[in-house]
Amino acid sequence: MITIPKKLKTRFNVGQFMAKGLLSTRHPLLAHIVPMRRCNLACAYCNEYDNYSDPVPTEEMFARVDRLGYFGTGIVTISGGEPLMHPDLDKIIARVRSHGMISGLISNGYLMSPDRIKRLNAAGLQYLQISIDNVEPDEVSKKSLKVLDKKLRHLAEHADFNVNINSVIGGGIKNPEDALVVARRAVELGFTSSMGIIHDGTGTLKSLTDREMAVFQEHKKLGKRGYTRVNHFQNNLAYGKPNNWRCRAGGRYLYVCEEGLVHYCSQQRGYPAIPIREYTLDDISREYDTKKACAPLCTIACVQQVAVFDFWRDPQTLEGVGHPARPRGHDRGEAIDGVTDMP
Ligand code: SF4
Numbered sequence: 001m002i003t004i005p006k007k008l009k010t011r012f013n014v015g016q017f018m019a020k021g022l023l024s025t026r027h028p029l030l031a032h033i034v035p036m037r038r039c040n041l042a043c044a045y046c047n048e049y050d051n052y053s054d055p056v057p058t059e060e061m062f063a064r065v066d067r068l069g070y071f072g073t074g075i076v077t078i079s080g081g082e083p084l085m086h087p088d089l090d091k092i093i094a095r096v097r098s099h100g101m102i103s104g105l106i107s108n109g110y111l112m113s114p115d116r117i118k119r120l121n122a123a124g125l126q127y128l129q130i131s132i133d134n135v136e137p138d139e140v141s142k143k144s145l146k147v148l149d150k151k152l153r154h155l156a157e158h159a160d161f162n163v164n165i166n167s168v169i170g171g172g173i174k175n176p177e178d179a180l181v182v183a184r185r186a187v188e189l190g191f192t193s194s195m196g197i198i199h200d201g202t203g204t205l206k207s208l209t210d211r212e213m214a215v216f217q218e219h220k221k222l223g224k225r226g227y228t229r230v231n232h233f234q235n236n237l238a239y240g241k242p243n244n245w246r247c248r249a250g251g252r253y254l255y256v257c258e259e260g261l262v263h264y265c266s267q268q269r270g271y272p273a274i275p276i277r278e279y280t281l282d283d284i285s286r287e288y289d290t291k292k293a294c295a296p297l298c299t300i301a302c303v304q305q306v307a308v309f310d311f312w313r314d315p316q317t318l319e320g321v322g323h324p325a326r327p328r329g330h331d332r333g334e335a336i337d338g339v340t341d342m343p
């Protein structure tokens, strides 16, 4: 019997995902779901972790995943905290796959070992993203190439799934050139790489400095394998320009926190804050049509990328109430999802 390589199957799944996404607007394209708020690291800029909480019970996670399956969600990316700390992560990934949804994972990579990677293969994981912030660990972040390079080599050797390495510039990151070192290493190991631009701590949009801009431009030259396809949002942000786009969070993108509530995104928690188990197609339609005042300054690449599916249709007619005009906090400019580097 001929065995079809897993990455080829994933390409087929992505083709189905894109066709369905273009044909219908009544389902989420991407959901981030948090099984564990706890993290084994404590990055100084992060507002998405704690150091004490328990894993969400597995049966509860299954119920949330099943609800996403009921909606016909395209991609489910498991994030945290650090999701590898959840004792039943593999079962949750397998549950995602059982609904035919594309499975993704965001991890800091610290707990990756050859055995752990093989178990992720067996569970059916299709995309992994690891964010690396610097070359040497410092007081802000220990997500460093020096610490993680061995883990990346394990992934290059054993992973059947696609791996994307995300690095960041802007927001006062000390050595912007580190992002380029990280990206080059990613490409060298056969991974894709993406580069996120982050705001400063107040959410203020500033153009990149000359030094940062040189890094940003150089990253583009890494070629097809190493450059995020949908990049015009990042281009505008690099030059300090707001983006004119329709954020479809709450409709085409869902962020499901550890309490099982649907929020617009990691930086707009509190809206609409409805339990996923009670979320309905009407909620999806309403949020699809709702303007988000924070959109012009948003740096959340994955939500921008899913918005591309619908940018040409359905102007938003409902005014958003309550949520602030700026994205809150100091987000990581994550490009994490299966969309960023789709084949
Ligand atoms: S950025 Fe990631 S690794 Fe760092 S504390 Fe937050 S969740 Fe943990």
Ligand code: SF4
Residues within 6 Å of the ligand: 247, 248, 249, 264, 265, 266, 267, 268, 292, 294, 295, 296, 298, 299, 300, 303, 326, 327, 328
């Ligand atoms: S911060 Fe970005 S992704 Fe989140 S709701 Fe605002 S525009 Fe949408």
